[in-house]
Amino acid sequence: MSPHTSVQEEGSDALISLQSEIARLKTALQARDDFIAIAAHELRNPMTPLLGICHLALNAARKAEPPVPPALLSLLERMNVSIQEFVDRATRLLDLSRINAGKLQLCSVEADFSATVGTIAAKYENASLRKGSPLELHIEPGVRACLDPLAFTQIVENVLSNAFKFGNGKTVRLRFAQADEWVTLSIEDFGIGMSAEQQRHLFGRFVQAELPPLGGGIGIGLWLTGRLVAAMKGRVTVVSRAGQGATFTVQLPRRPVLDPSPE
Structure with a gap:
């Protein structure tokens, strides 16, 4: 057997090994995404009605006569x-799995x-x-x-909660308006x-600014956004x-934009 044939066989074996490893990794990634989707779904479902019950209890306590003790209301x-944050995180994990699966x-x-913005x-x-x-609102009606x-x-919610998280207790300013065929959401903080x-990697997955104690979370909110x-x-x-705050601006078309038809 010539040296040339030996090299070819070695290259072929290496290619087969690489393809096998790629297939194994794809299977592992699919299993991970399936697990995340199932876990997020099962964790979120029972908490959603519990959140509704909590809202009802809180509203009743705020309107109660005579007033409930402040400690109980707190x-x-x-x-x-806490329940809202749990539901939000489970929802984000579910969306994460759907995006990964292209679904x-x-x-x-x-x-x-x-x-919707007012709500x-x-x-x-x-x-x-x-x-x-403090939250300052400038919402164009209708x-x-x-x-x-x-x-x-x-x-x-993702951009607004991010502004509160890193706003350092200062005013957060939200603007929402229409401009021609676009709607524009602007959220500004002074934190x-x-x-x-940090800005270069801001919308990466699992990126969280290293800013304790103001940080926290797993860093997928802005990536999902x-x-x-x-x-x-x-x-x-x-x-x-x-040290001078941040302004996020989101522009969305008022009507769906269709992908061009393939020629």
Whole structure:
């Protein structure tokens, strides 16, 4: 057997080994994504009705006559926040698995998204949810668009919660308006801001700014936001400087943008 034949056989064996390893890794990744999807689904489902019950209990306690003890009201508010955070994280994990599997499906609905933004903002009436930051709203009324309501809600909540997380207790300013065929959401904080290096990796998966004790979470909120915005043919930008806050701007088309038909 010639040296040339031996080299060819070795190369063929190496290629087969590499293909086998790639197949093994793909199987492992699929198993991981399936596990995440099942776990997120099973964890979220029983918590959703529990969250509704907690909302009812909290609203009843706030309106009770005579007033309930402040300590009890505080415990209910803390429980409400904890359950909401649990549901939010399970939802994000479920969306993460769908994106990885290429199964994320958006459903556009014609609606008043000014009202949607107002409803989301109302959730932050509780100061503990806002991390102490005052929320300043500038919402143009009656902005109608054809968007996926759940995806839009997740985008607003992810960016808004990020502003509160890193806002350092200072004012968070939310603006929502229509401009020609686009809707524009702008969320500005005056907190710790970000360096240019942090901004370069901001929308990466599992990226979390190393800023304890203000940090936390697993760092998929903004990555998910970027993917959802891209899925709706929009764009998201951030302007920030370390120590001077950050402004996130999301622009989404008011009508679905269809992919060009293949020729």
